[in-house]
Amino acid sequence: MGILVFGSINMDLTTYVPKLPRPGETLRGSSFITVPGGKGSNQAVACARLGTKTYFVGRVGKDAFGPEVLEIVKKEGVDISQAIIDPKSGTGLAVISVDENAENSIIIISGANLALDNSDVERAKTLMEDANVLMLQLEASLEPTFETAKAANQKGIKVILDPAPAYPIPQDVFPFIDFITPNEVETEALVGFKPANQEDAARAAKALKEKGVRTAIIKMGSLGAYYDSPEGSGFVRAFKVNAIDTVAAGDAFNAGLAVAISEGKSVSDAVRWGAAAGAIATTRKGALPSMPHRDEMLKLLKEQA
Numbered sequence: 180m181g182i183l184v185f186g187s188i189n190m191d192l193t194t195y196v197p198k199l200p201r202p203g204e205t206l207r208g209s210s211f212i213t214v215p216g217g218k219g220s221n222q223a224v225a226c227a228r229l230g231t232k233t234y235f236v237g238r239v240g241k242d243a244f245g246p247e248v249l250e251i252v253k254k255e256g257v258d259i260s261q262a263i264i265d266p267k268s269g270t271g272l273a274v275i276s277v278d279e280n281a282e283n284s285i286i287i288i289s290g291a292n293l294a295l296d297n298s299d300v301e302r303a304k305t306l307m308e309d310a311n312v313l314m315l316q317l318e319a320s321l322e323p324t325f326e327t328a329k330a331a332n333q334k335g336i337k338v339i340l341d342p343a344p345a346y347p348i349p350q351d352v353f354p355f356i357d358f359i360t361p362n363e364v365e366t367e368a369l370v371g372f373k374p375a376n377q378e379d380a381a382r383a384a385k386a387l388k389e390k391g392v393r394t395a396i397i398k399m400g401s402l403g404a405y406y407d408s409p410e411g412s413g414f415v416r417a418f419k420v421n422a423i424d425t426v427a428a429g430d431a432f433n434a435g436l437a438v439a440i441s442e443g444k445s446v447s448d449a450v451r452w453g454a455a456a457g458a459i460a461t462t463r464k465g466a467l468p469s470m471p472h473r474d475e476m477l478k479l480l481k482e483q484a
Contacts (some may be wrong), residue, residue: 180311181232182437185303185334186219186326187292187318188237188262189271190244191466192282193299193426194269198278199307200321215248216273216466217292218316218341221427225434225456226255226314226468231441234258235312236303237319238291245291251467261302265291265354273316273466281461287318287344294312307334312441313421314433316341328355337440353391357441359368360395360433360453361387362398377414380405384412394446396453398432400425404454408446418483422461424469431471432457455479 195209223235233258239245245264253259268291277283300323307313313331315324315338323350328338332355339358342348345368353359366383367373374380374397384395392410403416403460435456439449459471459479 180440181234181309182226182301182312182313182314182441183234183236183306183331184219184223185225185236185299185319186222186314186316187217187271187289187326187380188235188239189215189219189287189292190248191216191272191273191426192237193275193277193465195277196376196465199276199282199284214463214465214467215251216427217271218318219345219429220248220252220428221466222314222316222341222434222437222469223257223475224252224255224467225431226438227439228470228472228475229434229456229476231438232258234261234306236261236299236306238263238294238299239266239293240264240268241266242269244270244272244469245341265294268294274336275426277424277426277467279465281418281425283302283424283426285426289318292319295323297323297326299323300326300330304330311336311337311436312339314339314437315343315347317344321346325349325352325355328352336449336450339433339437339440341429343429345369356357356392357389358394358396358436359392360398360429360436362429366397374399377405380414381407381412393445394403396436396450402448404432406446406450406480412445413447413453415447418455418479420458420462420479424464427466428457428460430466431460431469435468435476450478452476458472
């Protein structure tokens with residue numbers, strides 16, 4: 180079986196600076212790169228690199244960036260047969276700053292990602308016979324995103340929602356979500372408080388399960404990740420790596436999690452796969468280029484077992 184990714188695809192414009200600027204402050208940066216990104220395409224490429232047949236449904240604009248980003252994603256082994264060029268929209272852009280501590284700030288210009296509609300949902304449905312996991316994010320149009328979740332749930336496909344960027348989620352959507360993976364900021368938006376430790380994360384995960392989610396995974400960056408599932412609960416500490424850029428680490432986490440779930444791993448093992456994949460992503464610059472490969476993820480899992 181494979182993984183279906185429904186969501187965003189961008190061109191990322193990334194600057195590297197000594198520190199993130201304050202309002203009104205001008206800084207001299209050290210370097211600049213232009214690479215494909217977007218949570219949807221990042222997760223799709225990561226899943227393909229981790230060895231799973233992956234399908235991507237989304238839209239780019241009719242501009243210089245659109246065909247370029249689709250071609251790069253295709254060369255990574257992702258099936259883009261149901262991704263389209265929207266003649267009325269521009270390709271999504273992400274303007275990113277990364278500081279010397281590998282922390283980042285991101286401005287999203289959604290473009291064609293917000294043009295997704297029910298026709299995209301229908302294209303996604305044509306791929307569901309070949310998938311056992313659906314990955315969603317909140318960078319694309321919300322209504323078709325949630326409709327895709329419902330359609331997948333009805334077919335018995337596991338639904339993984341990365342609730343980023345933080346937006347309110349309708350109460351009736353939660354029961355269609357098998358795994359939700361917010362970071363600290365997104366957790367605060369969903370449950371009303373920001374987890375600072377394992378106890379807070381456990382309380383947040385419980386609150387999300389009470390909304391109807393089957394498994395809640397609270398991503399806490401360099402601390403690790405807490406999970407609460409029907410199989411049990413636990414905390415997975417972060418892997419030790421030399422982090423230089425945290426952009427898209429959450430996307431890599433979700434991909435590692437999704438691949439493990441697709442392959443029938445336990446939830447605890449799947450969270451470890453996610454944590455290892457996310458850690459590797461922080462060791463390289465850029466979004467899509469930092470997505471991990473299967474051999475290096477398995478190597479890190481073995482080294483830090």
